[in-house]
Amino acid sequence: KQEVTQIPAALSVPEGENLVLNCSFTDSAIYNLQWFRQDPGKGLTSLLLIQSSQREQTSGRLNASLDKSSGRSTLYIAASQPGDSATYLCARGGGATNKLIFGTGTLLAVQP
C-alpha cells in the first residue's frame, strides 16, 4: 500500500521562527509532490508543486524540496507569521491517472 506520512502531527512556534515540515512516502515512482494549505473548514490551497525531475521549488517565504531516493519532501517556512497557522498537507501524484495520495497533515500554530 502506498503511504504518505507527515511529521510532526502538530507544531506550535513563536512568530518569526523558521520551521521545517516533513513528508515521507513509500513509493519512489512518483510523478510529482504537491504541498497544500488548509484553513479550518475550508478547501485546499496549493502552495508548491515539485515535478519528479526537480529537486526544489520556492515561492516567497516557502521552499519545498524533494528527494525521491530517500522518499522524502520537506517544506521550509521562513520567518513564520500568525497568518501561517493552518494544516499543511503533502500529496504525491503518480500513476496513469495521477491519483493524488495525501499525507496525514501537520497542524501548525504560530503564536504572536
Place this chain on the structure above:
Amino acid sequence: DTEVTQTPKHLVMGMTNKKSLKCEQHMGHRAMYWYKQKAKKPPELMFVYSYEKLSINESVPSRFSPECPNSSLLNLHLHALQPEDSALYLCASSQRTVNYGYTFGSGTRLTVV
C-alpha cells in the same frame, strides 16, 4: 479564471432526500476529481474523470453517483445517504491526468440528518 467553484457551500439533507453537488472550472482542465474529507483526516479520493469519462471509482457506495456533463462541469448526485456520510466534499481539477498539479475548490460541507 484559475478557480474551481463548488456549490452549495453548505448542505443539510435528510436520509431520504436527493440532492446534488456541483463543481465548475474554466481552466481547460480535462481531469476532474471528487474527494471526501472527514474531520481531522486527509482527503480521500472518490472518483476520477478523465476527458469526461469515469476512470476511477474507489469502491464508493452507489448512493453517490457522479456525472460529468461536459469538460467544465462535475456533479455528485446524492441519494439515501447515511449520517456517517457527513463530511467536506472537495472537487479538484488538473490539466491532464499525468504529472500535473491539482486545483481544489473550497468544498461543500454536507450534513446528513
